[in-house]
Amino acid sequence: MKRNLAYALIAMLVAVASCSFTNKSFENDDKDKLLLDLITYVLERGHYEPKDINDDFSVSVFEDFIDILDPTKRYFLEDDIMEFEKYKFQLDDQIKNTEISFFNLVYDRLMTRMQDAKVIYKQVLADPFDYTVEENISIDYENELFAASRSELQERWRKQLKYATLGTYDSKLSRSKKGSDSADTDIADNTLTPEEAEKEARESTQNTLDEFFDFVDDLERKDWFVQYINTIVGEFDPHTFYFAPEEKEKFDTNMSGKFEGIGARLQKKPEGAKIVEIISGGPVWRDKRLEVGDEIIRVGQDGKDPIDIVGMRLDDAIKLIKGPEGTVVDLTVRKVDGAIDVISLTRDVVELEESYAKSANIIKDNQRFGLINLPKFYVDFNDYSERNAATDVAKEVERLKEEGAEGLILDLRDNGGGSLKTVVEMAGLFIKDGPIVQVRSNGKGKDVYDDKDERIQWDGPLVILVNELSASASEILAAAMQDYKRGIVIGSKQTFGKGTVQNVIPLDNIVRSNEHGDLGAIKLTTQKFYRINGGSTQLEGVKSDVVVPDKYSYIDLGERDQSTPLKWDKITPANYKSWDGYIDYEQTVANSNRRMAKNPQIKLIEENAKWIKSEQDENLISLNYDIYKAEEKKDKAKSDYFKSLSEYDSKLTFESLQYEEELFTKDSVLREKRDRWHKDLAKDVYVEEAVNVLQDLKINNLKHAKLASVKG
Template structure:
């Protein structure tokens, strides 16, 4: 692969006075850089100290219990605390180890990787280079060392050689920047269609500041956004928790409470103890109109609690991936220093351990199975096991007694809206192309046999590239909708250029989003006075590009 990359780069280089290297020279360079990478890896192994090996040993044991129980050495604990506070210089991507490889699990909204639009969850990082320096192969390297190579001062360049989800190899250049938490806050937009106004609230995580009760939290912020959308006279709200990995459970209960009268929201159980039920005790409903919750494979933990509660109450329609992530467990961090009196050996680090399990109000766990969407929309991960069920030693699904609750009675055309959406799914050519792409992505991910004859290998790679081009209309899609800021944001946009750029980028991504378009179709169908047939944008032709 490295050799064919070098040959291809040389063929594509259009610069003048370039020195054309022979095949033999390129092969010699490739062998030398591969040997250097292996030498670096063994050098790194030889540099591990007693504390490192202790961490490896303890985690080999703890990971047998479940994927979320692990020992954190003092350095790791410090990094964990930084990640909770959420301000650092880097590219703004979360990584995890998959065997010898480093995989991207999440892009932090507003960070360089998110802005660049070239990286996506599921991509595997093969090499890291500092600017135009020599790329270092990171296979087999420890995650914290990979992170050290990718992080760095604001304004510096890092180049990642990445194996994309579909199997193609790309070199992606990123300029490091300050990754801010501002983009983790709730935000909303208004869109008008056929004379009807709708609101969308995007929540990237369920944030809270445990130290300061007066500071912002997701529950308070979403309540404010709902109120602002009501003032704009919207007839339906989309709650978008796609890619939301969770956070504070309390805020998930508060947000659910905005949409229901009162009652249980989630059940929690520890081993050998009675279940605990968390309630919305406020009879006030802040929004009682049509509601759609958008989820995907990466909606996890607290996101799944919100989606499950809205679904169990039949309060709104959940649309998105076949199922959400499936993380139905709760972890606590235990400082190990508290157990040693008169500690003379130094900082002992901490243990992050799974202590409880989440259950829906209907009694079913969100563990492994996540939340199944009411309307399933294909995406590129449709045929790939992504989520808790893909992790070793994941805890099983289980069931407890349901909590008593009454379903929402104010939505008459619930079933009809579901049927209409499923009919549109079947007719829409663009969704059919996405489904075809999902099957192709699965084939590419499972491909494990490569020819060792250079010409054959090159032919295989060319075929993959040609096939990937047939799916280009997916990224070229436009939905002809104009997403606008709420007045409060408009004021800030006029004063703050960076805020303005982030909001406009969000509006642009919404106008290319077929999933949001279908969410609006569902809101049309949920109206008390239905929008007439001619007005609903069925788009039977589906694929459009601009």
């Protein structure tokens, strides 16, 4: 469906663009102006919900572009911003007329200010920092004003560099103290005085900044222009994006699944690069120390001094993080709870096998239940019949039935989505037939995607587990099961809230004759998902039947954390009938809510979530070493207090299925992976409650005792 839509959209754009661009000539900055013209054209005609390019749009582009270039406000001065502001309400006209004088002015001034910054940071780092002085730094950069003078800017740099150096100073002192306590004379001889540690910390910070500015110096004007283009594009929605030719090649590689790195998707924040998705099977996923919400603030290469990426363009930070398979990257990370940690990862390709469906038997009170974990809705686009999520889940369901499962849990937590076709087929495993999802394109009516196969693979009790990171295709499946009242949805207050579809349009396909080489491509939002009850999954996601807290409960995450998401809306519902297999759906949900409200583990999770929120809201940080250490000690004590969350024991027993047990004789690595997974499941209070719900549903809740025949 996506591929057909892309072809149709290209055909429409080419038909119009062939006459729009053929007679145009660009005398100056021609490629930049051509790009601006092309991209604006595609956005206005192909985007699902085109925006009016007016004064409000102009203000947004103005503010967001300045913020992208200088998020920590350590380059531009107040006078610079005042000079730029003459364009604040003119950018809509500049975009329409393919003028780029605003970009040229800002770019030239940024280059000047970065040269000034090189002088400033070297002056600041020439003098020792006094960590006995009681002073603070605000990291609420969004509400900070630009410096009014060079002296004020230098003071801002001083505090930021003192803050950046404080952790290194503490690390060197702590290692030195351990060394002095050592019986090894070689280690003891390498102990540092506070003065020596302070000097080495400053030198380390200077090396980091030297490398950072060397990196920035290698950037060309075209790299900064791409940032300007993407500021304009990003005002339409957070998933619409322009790929420069080099980035388009990387995107194609990533879509094929053959990419190297750490296996995480990042989002730019003033304080660093925030992890917004962990890719199943990748190094981060396997390592388990990093999690969504963590912010990477420095990047080092295999033991070398790290480079500070605070304030760096996201694309440039990603270039530092990515690298050849087998190499090591050292990430300095501000954890979700505020703790600073250094995590070393070996770059590797994503293990595709780890992104496939897997299942386990759960034993409780001599009853057997099945659990299927689905990391994503995968498909082989070249050969759908080769392997896909729907077929694999169907196989796991049948295997669990053969081993006596009396209820089924489908775990969609952290599942970022994937193929729409597999969602429709997978939903059909649990209902007789009927609509699964509605899809709407710009200016067109809705398309309803149905399960037409009347056979049911599983008509027993069903629970769907979700969290804030269950997105897109996951939300479609959870919503369909909820609308049919086919399964109980347990999890976060709401899922991610991504209810849109994107297609990639190569710009070269639009211009009939192009003398400027590869123009790149635009990833364009073209459609929107709607539940069968008519409501969109956009922004609001799917609201769980049984809401349980997790560490993300009180922090901004998902589509609502984006700056320009499309709004929630609704259309007419599809024609469907609720599932008639349960006698008392509402009572089952009420029973679960009562149990969860009394569960001490849930109360501890709630307490942890509130603490994490309070830590994230803390924007004023002391630059006094003694206070810094006292706060660190207090935070560590609180963090240790919450470690008991990982020691929980549900008393449930987890076993691999028979076919996997047979594989273990030849594959010890698979056995180790499954053992680790089962240990994690045994600590999982959400799985425990899912089993309780399955027991409730099983007790006189099914009208039909016999499972139906298998589809396929």
